[in-house]
Amino acid sequence: MATEQTGEAESIFIGGGGEGYGLPQRLLLKYGNRHGLIAGATGTGKTVTLQILAEGFSAAGVPVFMADVKGDLAGISAPGSAEGKLHDAFTKRAAQIGLDLHYRSFPVIFWDLFGEKGHPVRATVAEMGPLLLSRLLELSEAQEGVLNVAFRLSDEEELPLLDLKDLQALLTFVAENAQAISARYGLVSKESVGAIQRRLLVLENEGGAGLFGEPALDLMDLMTVDPSGAGRISILAADRLMHSPRLYATFLLWLLSELFEALPEVGDPDKPKLVFFFDEAHLLFTDAPKALISKVEQVARLIRSKGVGVYFITQNPADVPDNILGQLGNRVQHALRAFTAKDQKDLAKAAETYRPNPRFRINEAIRDVGTGEAVTSLLEAKGIPGIAERTLIRPPSSQLGPIDDAARAAVMAGSPVRGKYEQVLDRESAFEKLRARAETAAREAAELEARQAEEKREFERARRYDGQGYGTPKPRTTSASSRSDSIGEAFAKSFARQLGTRSGQALVRGVLGSLFGKR
CATH class of the missing domain: 3.40.50.300 (P-loop containing nucleotide triphosphate hydrolases)
Structure with missing residues (x-):
């Protein structure tokens, strides 16, 4: 023995x-x-x-x-x-x-x-936390700050970070809404987000994507x-x-x-x-x-x-x-x-x-x-x-x-854990939630454009009617800024309103992730 x-x-x-x-x-x-x-x-x-x-x-x-x-x-x-x-x-x-x-x-x-x-x-991205992930990706101090903002946003907006596609989707969202996010959390530059995304690509090429996901x-x-x-x-x-x-x-x-x-x-x-x-x-x-x-x-x-x-x-x-x-x-x-x-x-x-x-x-x-x-x-x-x-x-x-x-x-x-971890789980998380929000924003924007187009047609018909001497029409009040809203702008405005009302609760992460990730 x-x-x-x-x-x-x-x-x-x-x-x-x-x-x-x-x-x-x-x-x-x-x-x-x-x-x-x-x-x-x-x-x-x-x-x-x-x-x-x-x-x-x-x-x-x-x-x-x-x-x-x-x-x-x-x-x-x-x-x-x-x-x-x-x-x-x-x-x-x-x-x-x-x-x-x-x-x-x-x-x-x-x-x-x-x-x-x-x-x-496997481990989830949220469990890994921003400090360890920053070290893994060899990020600069500024880039680590942006990653901390992304994790904070994930917590407050209830966007679970389980695998790399969740983090990539959230970073894209941060870049598209940089102005609104910067007003709340401090400067977030699209350049820093881009640098993080490139490092994530390198990690994927090295096979690191397999580390993140469920079952953890x-x-x-x-x-x-x-x-x-x-x-x-x-x-x-x-x-x-x-x-x-x-x-x-x-x-x-x-x-x-x-x-x-x-x-x-x-x-x-x-x-x-x-x-x-x-x-x-x-x-x-x-x-x-x-x-x-x-x-x-x-x-x-x-x-x-x-x-x-x-x-x-x-x-x-x-x-x-x-x-x-x-x-x-x-x-x-x-x-x-x-x-x-x-x-x-x-x-x-x-x-x-x-x-x-x-x-x-x-x-x-x-x-x-x-x-x-x-x-x-x-x-x-x-x-x-x-x-x-x-x-x-x-x-x-x-x-x-x-x-x-x-x-x-x-x-x-003969392993006691045989079959427990082999099948990957992909439940609803940040990627799916952000995609659903984007689809909702796109649908709302399309509906708005359809209403505006209909209003414009009504205005043109009324103007032709006025040309025959029946009075001056007044178009329905729709601001120029509303008419020019893109899908991304509609999404950003919706998000900005949420920032003002949602407090959220931070997700629990490992000791290194939590102690360093919430400064």
Whole structure:
């Protein structure tokens, strides 16, 4: 088993020692929600460490969410092989660290934003909120302001934003009624609206449109256990998604914020309610505005009281801002290369964050550990950081590497959410409501034009009658401005009247969307 009993505290066995190595290292489940870090250069063993942690949490009945950025984590759904060179190496490592290795599979649910390698994952545009959407689209401050106005208008005018066509329709509406909207909310330029629409087109071309819509992801589907009590491991296929790194980071950040908002406070549970692995964590923080990083820091600090542990996986600890890095109590540091002056500075900085061990220099150990080895520091009793130890990481119980298409299809066929998300729903939302308003305005304008035409014909007939000496006709009073109203102008006037009378209630969005979207 991946979990063991150590005194009164259940734990996950991470690895152990041999000659020249430290004591066996175990992650106490009680402190599994105190977050963690898995760091190291490419090829040093981060993926195996991620896999054994996921196995350990699952075996302890803790659901796990993780992204498979290279396509090689799907093997968790199949048992490891008792044959071949890899088995021989694993057997040798197990004997060296005192592990009784048994191969087994773990319950897995596959997800995919593109619906190709897993169940589709969707969120509504409203849930994503203007801040995260602005970051996803790389908008300027002025463009973000226009997007905030659009979201506010959506709330007050009861125009639900579910998918991208809803947002595109609303932005078109904003551009056509820019004068009336600017009078109420501040300057809205058609140029800014056009820039947002172009960025939405780029997002569509990258395949991002599939993220938005219904049925939206039910967070409870990420927090289930199988009939044996093992936590289900939700694996997001992200090998294709990584071609759009900003989409990848934005989606995971949205998911984290939704968990923060939806889950109740539980204090310090005996084990986490969910463990969330954030691979390629540097993508979250690269070029992120300070306000966003501050909010991520707040979420990371507070979400542990809701029983959620967040583990960041990245090549260098320097990729994670200091205020967030300081909250990561469980650490597995694989080798860092030190070829340049900057590398050496980062190495020294990483070493300073560990509790010293008199037996070795931490900076030298981080530089010299081989593949499958690491410097570890895991929280001990009362949440005290453990002394840094050189550790041989244990081999996984499940298959190391990808699975074939047939095996993936078999897992999906037995999925507890099979059929729940595959069919897209398209209920009435902003697109349909705005189209209905436009059709109503067009019909009213057509009726007005017909009445005006009839009045004009009556006037001409009366004038001809007057020419025969029967008096001067007086045309019905219809102003020139009314006669020249276009469909868009009629719509705009109707909308302007609504602005003066409707107060509306804002829709509830995720913590990041709501806190930043309503300034």
